[in-house]
Amino acid sequence: MTTLEEQEARISKSFVEIGDALRIIRDSRLYKPGWTSFEAYCQEKWGWKKSYAHMLIQAASVAQEMSTIVDDKPVSNEGQARELAKVPQEDRAEVWEEAWQATGGKPTAKAVREAYEVRRGLVPDDFSEDAWFKQQADTVEPCWRAAEALKESIPRLRDGSENWSYEDVLDRVAEIEEYLSEIKSILAEKMQPERKLRIV
Numbered sequence: 001m002t003t004l005e006e007q008e009a010r011i012s013k014s015f016v017e018i019g020d021a022l023r024i025i026r027d028s029r030l031y032k033p034g035w036t037s038f039e040a041y042c043q044e045k046w047g048w049k050k051s052y053a054h055m056l057i058q059a060a061s062v063a064q065e066m067s068t069i070v071d072d073k074p075v076s077n078e079g080q081a082r083e084l085a086k087v088p089q090e091d092r093a094e095v096w097e098e099a100w101q102a103t104g105g106k107p108t109a110k111a112v113r114e115a116y117e118v119r120r121g122l123v124p125d126d127f128s129e130d131a132w133f134k135q136q137a138d139t140v141e142p143c144w145r146a147a148e149a150l151k152e153s154i155p156r157l158r159d160g161s162e163n164w165s166y167e168d169v170l171d172r173v174a175e176i177e178e179y180l181s182e183i184k185s186i187l188a189e190k191m192q193p194e195r196k197l198r199i200v
Contacts, residue, residue: 019060079109
């Protein structure tokens with residue numbers, strides 16, 4: 001029978017070892033009698049919330065599962081495994097293969113997430129945010145210019161070298177809001193609601 005000390009010795013190793021050790025400690029209740037609950041053990045012994053411990057357990061489980069399916073393409077870090085855990089079990093191998101191919105054998109957590117989004121149909125596999133925004137330049141760029149002009153005026157307003165009436169401020173803000181409203185409408189038409197674009 002395993003002991004708490006034996007399992008704790010594994011917690012300084014890989015994320016798979018950590019997660020598997022935590023699973024055994026939890027399921028076999030090895031944390032007793034020193035702690036009244038697994039949650040208390042994780043918090044007091046390791047400074048981890050119970051939710052994080054469960055994520056580690058799940059990540060380790062997924063990595064172990066994947067090693068039996070695609071042993072030549074190992075899940076090598078916790079981030080990859082955590083994203084794969086969000087994928088239905090029956091789709092994981094194919095999503096992992098797609099992420100692997102898309103990154104030349106160096107899949108990131110983001111690549112796994114994007115491969116799953118493509119599979120779910122949330123975004124076409126040939127979609128490019130940069131290319132799409134260039135196509136919408138007539139709508140997007142005036143908004144950037146109006147916002148930039150407003151930003152550049154702030155120091156001059158503060159030092160008194162430029163003066164606006166309250167109505168001027170409202171007019172410029174309304175102009176930007178109008179552009180933003182149009183951009184949001186375009187996004188709503190082009191993208192499904194689950195997909196969010198990064199706008200900077």
